[in-house]
Amino acid sequence: MRQIVYISTAAPDLGRDDVSQVLDASARNNPGRGITGFLVYNGQNFLQLIEGPEESLSNLMAELARDPRHSGIVRLEDHAIGQRACSDWVMKSLVLTDDIATREANLAKLLPAGIDQQIRRTILNFAALN
Ligand SMILES: Cc1cc2nc3c(=O)[nH]c(=O)nc-3n(C[C@H](O)[C@H](O)[C@H](O)COP(=O)(O)O)c2cc1C
Structure with missing residues (x-):
């Protein structure tokens, strides 16, 4: 099994x-592909953690690269994992709507316990942007 964390830039006209x-697409497709994870959106950028079988993730990354709703995908993490950090989440949405000062604390509560400490730090830093 593999886990990928990437950031990307949302299309300028992207709406709710x-x-x-x-x-909806994630809920439709991810269970059959064995993909779990979460998606953070701060109004300008996405950060997504996806985990699951190697082939499912490669296929999803190829789809994501073609998706006009975002661009500039940068992988922050891409490694083999023994067990999932987000086994209960088909694709949990963590939308950042609070002011920046409280975002980090709120997100810290939502992130799953099984997540690697360094990745956790990266995600919390992302939450403080913009
Ligand atoms: C930031 C972002 C994250 C996405 N995450 C997923 C995902 O986890 N699973 C998924 O199936 N599609 C995801 N998509 C959508 C895919 O790029 C693609 O549109 C979708 O898989 C097509 O599904 P459909 O053929 O069922 O409409 C994401 C798109 C964006 C912009």
Whole structure:
């Protein structure tokens, strides 16, 4: 099994409906592909953690690269894992709507316990941007 964390830049005209549609597609497709994870959106950028079988993740990354709703995908993490950090989450949405000062604390509570400490730090730093 593999885990990937990437960041990307949302399309300039992206709206809430687009994010809902992304989550709908995830709910539709991820269970059959054995993919779990979460998606953080701060209004300008996405950070997504996806984990699951090697082939499922490669296929999803190829789809993501073609998806016009975002661009500039940068992988922050890409490694083999023994067990999932987000086994209960088909694709949990962590939308950052609070002011920056409280975001980090709120997100810290939501992130799963099984997540690597360094990745956790990266995600919390992302939450403080913008
Ligand atoms: C930031 C972002 C994250 C996405 N995450 C997923 C995902 O976890 N699973 C998924 O199936 N599609 C995801 N998508 C959508 C895919 O790029 C693609 O549109 C979708 O898989 C097509 O599904 P469909 O053929 O069922 O409509 C994401 C799109 C964006 C922009």
